[in-house]
Amino acid sequence: MDLNRSGPIPLYFQVSQRIEKAILSGELPAGSRLENEVALGQRLGLSRPTVRRAIQEIVDKGLLVRRRGIGTQVVHGQVTRKVELTSLYDDLTNTHKVPSTHLLALETRTADAKTAERLGVAEGSPTLYIRRVRLADAVPVAVMENWLPEEFIGIEPNDLVAHGLYQVLRSRGVTMRVARQHIGARKSTNEESMLLEIEKNAALLTMDRTAFDNSGRAVEFGQHCYRPDLYSFEVTLVEK
Amino acid sequence: MDLNRSGPIPLYFQVSQRIEKAILSGELPAGSRLENEVALGQRLGLSRPTVRRAIQEIVDKGLLVRRRGIGTQVVHGQVTRKVELTSLYDDLTNTHKVPSTHLLALETRTADAKTAERLGVAEGSPTLYIRRVRLADAVPVAVMENWLPEEFIGIEPNDLVAHGLYQVLRSRGVTMRVARQHIGARKSTNEESMLLEIEKNAALLTMDRTAFDNSGRAVEFGQHCYRPDLYSFEVTLVEK
DNA sequence: TTTGGCCAATTGTCATGACAATATCAGGTC
DNA sequence: GACCTGATATTGTCATGACAATTGGCCAAA
Numbered sequence: 129m130d131l132n133r134s135g136p137i138p139l140y141f142q143v144s145q146r147i148e149k150a151i152l153s154g155e156l157p158a159g160s161r162l163e164n165e166v167a168l169g170q171r172l173g174l175s176r177p178t179v180r181r182a183i184q185e186i187v188d189k190g191l192l193v194r195r196r197g198i199g200t201q202v203v204h205g206q207v208t209r210k211v212e213l214t215s216l217y218d219d220l221t222n223t224h225k226v227p228s229t230h231l232l233a234l235e236t237r238t239a240d241a242k243t244a245e246r247l248g249v250a251e252g253s254p255t256l257y258i259r260r261v262r263l264a265d266a267v268p269v270a271v272m273e274n275w276l277p278e279e280f281i282g283i284e285p286n287d288l289v290a291h292g293l294y295q296v297l298r299s300r301g302v303t304m305r306v307a308r309q310h311i312g313a314r315k316s317t318n319e320e321s322m323l324l325e326i327e328k329n330a331a332l333l334t335m336d337r338t339a340f341d342n343s344g345r346a347v348e349f350g351q352h353c354y355r356p357d358l359y360s361f362e363v364t365l366v367e368k
Numbered sequence: 369m370d371l372n373r374s375g376p377i378p379l380y381f382q383v384s385q386r387i388e389k390a391i392l393s394g395e396l397p398a399g400s401r402l403e404n405e406v407a408l409g410q411r412l413g414l415s416r417p418t419v420r421r422a423i424q425e426i427v428d429k430g431l432l433v434r435r436r437g438i439g440t441q442v443v444h445g446q447v448t449r450k451v452e453l454t455s456l457y458d459d460l461t462n463t464h465k466v467p468s469t470h471l472l473a474l475e476t477r478t479a480d481a482k483t484a485e486r487l488g489v490a491e492g493s494p495t496l497y498i499r500r501v502r503l504a505d506a507v508p509v510a511v512m513e514n515w516l517p518e519e520f521i522g523i524e525p526n527d528l529v530a531h532g533l534y535q536v537l538r539s540r541g542v543t544m545r546v547a548r549q550h551i552g553a554r555k556s557t558n559e560e561s562m563l564l565e566i567e568k569n570a571a572l573l574t575m576d577r578t579a580f581d582n583s584g585r586a587v588e589f590g591q592h593c594y595r596p597d598l599y600s601f602e603v604t605l606v607e608k
Numbered sequence: 609t610t611t612g613g614c615c616a617a618t619t620g621t622c623a624t625g626a627c628a629a630t631a632t633c634a635g636g637t638c
Numbered sequence: 639g640a641c642c643t644g645a646t647a648t649t650g651t652c653a654t655g656a657c658a659a660t661t662g663g664c665c666a667a668a
Contacts, residue, residue: 136659138621158488159584164648175623180649188428190546193584196649197631203546203584204488248398248444305607306430306443312600313553313573331571333553344399344433344443360552363603367545376629378651404618415653420619436619437661 131172139174143182151191151202162192162200190364225264229289232323233259236281243275246338246349256281260288261323268324269358274350293348302347307339311361316353324355331356371412379414383422391431391442402432402440430604465504469529472563473499476521483515486578486589496521500528501563508564509598514590533588542587547579551601556593564595571596 131142150156162183163171169179183200186192194200237243237257244251256276262269274293276283280300287296294304316330324330333354341347354360371382390396402423403411409419423440426432434440477483477497484491496516502509514533516523520540527536534544556570564570573594581587594600 140621166648177624178622181621190548193545193580193582194649195582195631196629197647199648201584203580204586303607305433307605308430309603309605310600311551311573311603313571313594313596315571329569331553331555333551333573340433340443342433342435344441346444354553356553360550361601361603363549363551363601365547365549367543380651406618417654418652421651434619435661436659437617439618 131174140178140181140185143172143174143179144185147182148186148189148191151186156202158202158204160202162202164199188366190366226266227292228263228266230261230263230268231258231285231288232261233257234283234285234288237275239275243349246346247275247277248346249277254278254281256283258283258288258293264358267358268355270352270354271320271323272350272352274348276348277346280347297347302341304339304347305342305344307337310336312336313356314353320353326355333359333361335361371414380418380421380425383412383414383419384425387422388426388429388431391426396442398442398444400442402442404439428606430606466506467532468503468506470501470503470508471498471525471528472501473497474523474525474528477515479515483589486586487515487517488586489517494518494521496523498523498528498533504598507598508595510592510594511560511563512590512592514588516588517586520587537587542581544579544587545582545584547577550576552576553596554593560593566595573599573601575601 131139133139147156147162156162162168165176165179165183168174169176172179183192183194187194187200191203192200193203235257236254238252239247239249239255241251243255244253247255249255255278258272258274258276260272260274262272280297283296291299297304312334314332314334316324316326316328316332318328320332321328321330333356335350335352335354337348337350337352338346339348339350371379373379387396387402396402402408405416405419405423408414409416412419423432423434427434427440431443432440433443475497476494478492479487479489479495481491483495484493487495489495495518498512498514498516500512500514502512520537523536531539537544552574554572554574556564556566556568556572558568560572561568561570573596575590575592575594577588577590577592578586579588579590
């Protein structure tokens, strides 16, 4: 066993990563039973709470199912990657496509009522407005509008072209914690059709999002629309 | 304190419900700090792990944010109801609309390749096929197609008209645990436009879902499409 | 005034122990 | 053969204790 007890990586995380890897690699096939918590703990030299937490992490991802009296089993069905708090930029790089960006607007705007409410700032206060077209392998995938609070005014165009918005925010010391999204659909406007290189009045997949950092403050509000033939959302729900 | 130590309801759940209620009612305003774990445990006569788990439940819902060295705070932004493993039927009743159903088809079909893969059954094996139009306050909201494994053949039309599919399954002793959903958009077919009482070639919000029960076996596969002016998805993401 | 370091507060991680609840299974009884 | 019963296995809940890591503020020194 290659558990690193001195490093900064928690033991339960090391264990959960190993188990998850075993599931995704097929080493633990669908429907197979996991070793029980007590035995697994003894074998690894870990306490039961630690092992239990490791397993719980994977249950929360929807890869394992526990039943008291029975044990823990791998869920059936082809496993897919889970939905995380990521940006479209991250999604594209993870799927081995080459992302690029057309920056349409990067300017300071005073917050109207809706923006102010979503960002939790005073109406009329300055905000940073960004509008971009995201491309994957040179094909337009999404038109994205974002509003950021005052303190981010000063973000350079070059940053947004070379990296995703979330990367830029992370590099400024902001870590996202919670995001609330609404996903819907509507017809495209003529301008959107042109930008996305699709026919007029095509169906668009839309997503509105407000993201909060680890202090609970809103750091981003965005309205995005996606080409539904090139992008869709994947959600795994787990009942507790 | 009204903690019930003898009842079947876990202590951590009783605590988390109380805290969540306090947040939703505004008793704990956005940005306010929660009493620290140790003190809260002492005040309630509970151990720290129990209190910690109670708080963690709410953090996972995106209502609280913890920072080590600082404490636990209520997230900013208007709180919305969380996303759960529910059916559209439940959603509608929760929003005080009157749901009803037009049953278009309820028949046995042999599984084609796609259905067999999604349900984890052999190709050619019998499945139950259901097609419904869901209405809210007599206005059509969604067209839903569902495939269920062999054992559910025998579900009565009356069940599906009076209750949601998930209710019917629950009454047969099936409890959903994990669901994988794909959310996208496309244009409506002429038939869908007629059923949903919308114009031709309108934008539709689509959702494909495979649901698994607590033994990890697929119990339902569905392809739904929604009127985007009447329905949208709400997702709360929490980074760990 | 500014800077650096120390200290207190708070959450994060881990161990040990105990009992409860639930499902399976074998065996006995009617 | 069907049904009840008990034993067993396994996860669910809860308590207690300890130490680590991070943050923020205070205070002293430059």
